[in-house]
Amino acid sequence: MQALFTDDPEERCKKMKVEDLKKHRDAPAETFIDKQDQRRNNKKKSVKPSRSAGTECEAAREVGVDLEGSDLWKRFDEIGTEMIITKAGRRMFPSLRIKVHNLDPHQQYSIAMDITPVDSKRYRYVYHSSQWMVAGNTDHSCLPPRLYVHPDSPSSGHSWMRQIISFDRVKLTNNEKDDKGHIVLKSMHKYRPRIHVIELSPVQTLVSLPEDGVCSFSFPETQFITVTAYQNQQVSQIHTTPV
């Protein structure tokens, strides 16, 4: 029997408690955490934007981002999410899907994603104990992470808030010389995706992350270890279980 492949998580992961997933599907997850400074945040509805170096938010407006499909991410996270990376570039599964709140409806924004190292460790999967273990240190000293600008960018706050924003087209690669704009990662390392909401001044071209007018968000349950082939059988099992 062969696997079924769809962009719809429900179809791909039949073994999950689908009814539960469906119930919470479009509802925000309940726990969030600030990014970078790692401060806990008890707000129910949204992540507070990080205030770390170089980022800044309009004081009056508290821009918020909710993670969609948090249940699926958590299901993977419990056993250790693995994300395939290939030379040609591989889509993420799960893909990052979010909702944004409290944007200025008439202001233009771009929304982008990047993926940052969680630590400077190298990991390896120990089969006989079915566990991920630290296998040494690495430096992430090389280059700043690549920015994946959402294809709907730029767009008005109104448009962004109207629907779920999906980053399902982004691709991950282990090819350091990639020229297709995919996000370059090191295999066997731990990462976490990050969302940036960028307030746009008219006719601003977005190449790298600007210093001002950016709110950044990330979600702890979306961290993963990069692999070139699935290591943990439980992980690949979820991937291949058909509807």
Next chain:
Amino acid sequence: MQALFTDDPEERCKKMKVEDLKKHRDAPAETFIDKQDQRRNNKKKSVKPSRSAGTECEAAREVGVDLEGSDLWKRFDEIGTEMIITKAGRRMFPSLRIKVHNLDPHQQYSIAMDITPVDSKRYRYVYHSSQWMVAGNTDHSCLPPRLYVHPDSPSSGHSWMRQIISFDRVKLTNNEKDDKGHIVLKSMHKYRPRIHVIELSPVQTLVSLPEDGVCSFSFPETQFITVTAYQNQQVSQIHTTPV
């Protein structure tokens, strides 16, 4: 034997003199005509924008648009181009592909397409004489034509000029109550697509065609008659001839 289907004209129309097509593929067609006022224009490289009611162009800059794949359009035009329309929406074949020139690289533009009636006649295909004949009059009095805004819109002049702009995703329908944003046409009528280059003021949302800052272009060889099923055998033959 079954037909092959590709978005690439070369693959779809093997019977055509492919080598000729290839040779001229990215070269501008040689004859052009002004739209709406129907004045002839002998400029080799581009169509002069129409100056009809409500349109206006920057005097200093002569924005130009070239039709790509003109050979294919002409090949169809010689025998009478037929364009399928369906309730669900059908893509065009050939699709409209253009190049733009003389935009301000740093100015933002949207580029859109609509399809206007060539006359107020109703046509019917007479099998035994293999000919299209006028079958009566209609009024196009109903609604203004739907605007299909190119998905890359808005974008800088620089981006638009860098590559061929393809309208291959637009769909045509005969469903007057269409709610999917497809272009609504009447069957058995003669139409011609039109391209609009729209200079964008910052944070301008594009719903209908604005009064100012628009240059419009069209090409005589792109006119067609709408059908719900191909009438002329020569036409369907070109469509189905495999590589």
Next chain:
DNA sequence: ATCTTGCCACCTAGGTGCGAATTT
């Protein structure tokens, strides 16, 4: 008669995990 619709088999493009072969 003439035109439209629904259904169908067929096609392409692109994405997927797996196992074998290869590299490090």
Next chain:
DNA sequence: AAATTCGCACCTAGGTGGCAAGAT
């Protein structure tokens, strides 16, 4: 040993023309 690459069969989504049946 461990990690990566490659080729593969398989899958979905969406587009296509033809034909038969239906509508006008």
